[in-house]
Amino acid sequence: MKTLITNIGELTTNAPAPEHAEGGDDLCGTMHDAAVLIDGDRIAWVGPAAEAPDADETVDAEGRALLPGFVDSHSHLVFGGDRAAEFEARMQGQKYAAGGIRSTVAATRAATDEELRIRLRGFLDEMLAQGTTTVEIKSGYGLDVVTEERLVRLAAEVTPEVTFLGAHVVPAEYADRGDEYIALVTGEMLDACAPHAKWIDVFCETGAFTVPQSRRVLEAGIARGLQPRVHASQLGPGEGVQLAVELGAASIDHGTYLTDDDVTALAGSETVLTLLPGVEFSTRQPYPDARRLIDAGVTVAIACDTNPGSSFTSSMPFCIAVAVRDMRMTVAEAIHAATAGGAAALRRTDIGRIAPGLRADVVLLKSPSRVHLAYRPGVPLVEAVWKDGVRAV
């Protein structure tokens, strides 16, 4: 089955120098009056609409914008309960602390697989409707062997990008016994979870895990064939970024408080810095300065970090708008970070761009330009979504 999407007013390919692109330093590899041919689950052809090949079905984009599906490389979608009251209190002045995670843990342990699955699928539906075609999902609200295994297993039903985050915080029953909990995470819990996961993650932060503890977790995961990624420098500066770079992590996520040495280390590495604008928005923290990172040569991604505590948005367009408004990214940089950047953060080369041979994950907007994603915050602008070549929205 071949589908031709034609009469595309503005095509964002993210290809460095597509044959017919405008060239120069255009990060988005923009083409106008373009067409894209989908064959099966792959992109088969990209070029001027006037030269488009034949297809079984033709979709007229009516001059609107088409871009790669968003790659959301950081989320926590398998959990029970709700923390609206905590959010409301925070907006009235209460400070965000890592310990709030424990209230979600109790609700998650009490939920059945089916309850968690229904909720998870609901989040995925709302993400797809907002243009997200790839989602990474972390565990981390079980914090015991049985529940963590359930969370990674449920996540693996819906995405290949599953992250074992048993080291999210120390659960209440291990209070003041952090090292004993780390022994559980790197032993029995890792044994149960590794078969369902691709990634190992740790929350390396005051109130969560120390740098030596984080190193133990990541090295144990690597020894089991998992690839590292790290939550660090969200609430204050620390050595988590240096650890991530040293261990070759695909991504360090948050990075709100970075030293000049952190920025230099990231710029000289393959590690992506994943910015999570919804977190600063929802916790009323200062925003990281993306301008400083990009100008230093750091590869950045944007993700939602959808979770019940610190960022309960699932909207990549919203995060793009905030990144442009408050992190000093250009619109092109923010859109690139939400697509190709997310793919880099997941070490994926088959998504995040529109080029022959890549997965046919594309989003058609209701608007003539991708700029509208930041220019019209909060407005539902997604007209249609193809995921693996199938019209999903």
Ligand SMILES: [Zn+2]
């Ligand atoms: Zn997170």
